């Protein structure tokens with residue numbers, strides 16, 4: 215079956231954040247929305263069918279996740295990332311954001327130092343700040359060849375920190391961290407007793423030519439000193455299902471985490487999230503492979519267009535995620551002016567880079583998980599203002 219990612223779907227008036235909150239967020243209801251990280255592609259047929267089939271049932275009562283559910287996730291991870299996990303290591307969380315919030319609350323104490331690596335997914339900041347932990351920023355270094363980690367600084371910061379929240383692959387800068395990079399980070403954390411929370415929600419959105427390495431797959435020691443978060447939600451566009459899985463091989467750590475989740479009474483989850491996730495994990499290989507090719511096409515098209523038509527915009531190779539990271543610093547605009555121009559002159563609703571930390575100022579994150587025709591239109595509008 216050939217899936218049609220070119221089809222334009224009207225998502226307006228579906229209580230969809232990306233479209234129906236444009237007026238609130240941008241002050242302009244008709245910007246092309248390329249901000250919130252979900253996709254404008256139709257849900258895969260086999261997922262819809264599974265959900266519809268269950269929806270035909272008479273009762274939508276409390277439901278647990280059966281062994282086969284976790285087995286489907288373990289098999290997906292082994293097939294796609296060659297990491298052998300066990301269903302016993304897994305636990306449900308109602309989303310990856312709630313997973314790292316609960317890890318912070320359940321596994322660290324007030325005042326503890328927690329390291330993040332900006333520019334990074336903004337809820338990492340909130341998870342630390344909202345619970346009175348101390349934010350430690352191990353800012354990534356922007357080199358000619360792309361973003362890299364600052365290990366010298368990390369060595370110093372790790373001495374007193376309790377946890378590091380890793381974004382693997384990294385949103386928004388699109389890095390698929392290499393084995394050597396993760397090994398170096400992991401060794402520093404091991405040596406200093408820093409627990410690693412590896413957010414791997416984008417692990418199935420790695421571009422051809424790159425390979426995702428699950429942090430915990432690198433060594434038994436790393437596995438025992440980490441929590442990995444996985445979800446089908448980014449890859450299969452199921453964010454509204456609020457369903458994710460944490461993988462914690464260390465029994466003591468797992469019990470502590472699971473006890474904490476249980477204490478919040480949020481471990482029962484939602485029935486359709488489980489149905490959709492299992493269908494994706496069991497039947498999604500072909501859809502996933504076509505999706506990656508399509509997104510890669512969008513990324514290549516956008517990267518070439520920007521380099522040719524807007525050479526003042528800096529863009530690195532995008533190794534993972536369906537977002538590109540654009541640096542407008544060479545234009546000399548203030549952050550405010552750049553945002554104003556993007557919304558009111560170019561007519562684009564993008565994520566302002568400052569959302570991801572101070573170093574993101576004068577940068578923009580652009581979500582390319584939409585039909586090619588939309589990417590083309592958006593880039594033409596951008597060129598009219600920045601070309």
Ligand SMILES: Cc1ncc(COP(=O)(O)O)c(C=O)c1O
Pocket residue numbers: 251308309310311312335381385413415416445447453456457458
């Ligand atoms: C790194 C990262 N983690 C987590 C999430 C969201 O996770 P969830 O919707 O499962 O809470 C996103 C969404 O963009 C993300 O980029």
